[in-house]
Amino acid sequence: MNCIDLAIKAAKGKLTDQEIRDAFDREQKIRAEFMDSGRTDNLDARVARKIAQEAMAKKIEQARQKRAIAQNIIVRNRLNARLAQWQAEGMSPVRALLASAEGSQMGIKGARDSMDARQAAFESQYIGDTMAHIEREKPHIFGLMTDNGFDNAVTDELFQLREGGTPGKTGNSDAQWLAKVLGAAMEFSRTDLNRMGAAIGRLDGYAGPQSHDDLAMLRVLRGEWTAEIKPLLDMDRSFPDAEPAEIDGILSEIYDTIITGGMGKDSAALHGQRVSPSSMATRLGLHRILHFRDAEGAIAYRDKFG
Structure with missing residues (x-):
């Protein structure tokens, strides 16, 4: 009886045969990855x-999914009750649904409390408070925000706000100060959203969302873009669940997602028509987040494709 058969017997039906075989396959792949990279000391450990x-x-993700399902049920019930109320007060079903997204001036109770209004309120809170802080403490920084060198220094200082980082690395006190202000604002918004039901993890060294210039990307072939970005990335954080041989394929899919707007088919951009640049956060969401190796890598990518 081999190891797999012994494991199947020991599981006593709690795991399927295929789940056990998949676990053994994964163990062998992990072992091979360590051996291929030369990390063979204490290999079993x-x-x-x-x-x-x-x-x-996996357990955390399963718990997050259960939580999300429960939250969706609560939100859906709340939305259904609101739509029913508005329809009872004279709105058509279509008008009620639109009002939930963009608001209404029909004089119906709660009809102005839309998704659009709430988004604007949160943006005003997070962005407005940050701008007010800068205006109050260091107003001259507004004049530096169009300077590319200062922008790069702030990016570098944001990247240093992590365990093992070296704040002040750039020697630019204004950049260091602004990085702390922006970092605090992003952390406040993260914890605030989590309090309301989101599940956003903390990313050490997070320097803000990475933008993509789709037109700049279209000037190079998919393989060229992949070759350009790959050396700049932190592979362990960007592809924790992928085999090394799969990474080029994943990056190719990301390239297609960005330039097609996530549609997976020809878009206006592919035919030479202008579409707005995509944001990693909005286009890729939680499907795949690319983490740059360091601030220099993020800046190099932004200068060419951002």
Whole structure:
């Protein structure tokens, strides 16, 4: 009886045969990755630790999904009740649905409390408070915001706001100060949204969303873009669940997603028509986030494709 058969017997039906075989396959792949990279010291311990990390990540993701389902049920019931109320007060079903997104001036109670209004309120709170802070403490910084060198310094200082980072690395006190202000604002918005039901993890060294210039990307072939960005990325953070041989394919899919607007087919951009640049946060969402190796990598990408 081999190891797989022994594991199947020990599982006593709690896991399917295929789940057990998949687990053994994953263990072998992890072991091969460590060996291929030359990290063979304490190999068994390394493999066990990696497997434990993946198992914990899977448990966390399953818990997050259950939480999201429960939240969606609550929100859906609340929305249905609101739509029913508005229809009872004279709105058509279509008008009620539109009002939930963009608001209404029909004089119906609660009809102005739309998704659009709430988004504007949160943006005003987070962005407005930050701008007021700058105006109050260091108003001259507004004059520096169009300077590319200052922008790069702020990006670098934001990247240093992590464990093991070196704040003040740039020697630019204004950039260091602004990075702290922006970092605090982003952390406040993250925790505030989590309090309301989101599940946004903290990213050390997060320097803000990475933008993409779709026209600049269209000037190069998919493979050229992949070759340009790949050396700039933190592979472990960007592709924790992928095999090394799969990374080029994943990056190619990301290229297609960005220039097609996520539609997976020809878009206006592919035919030479202008569409707005895409944001990693809005276009890729949680499907795949690209983490740059360091601030220099993020800046180099932004200068060419951002």
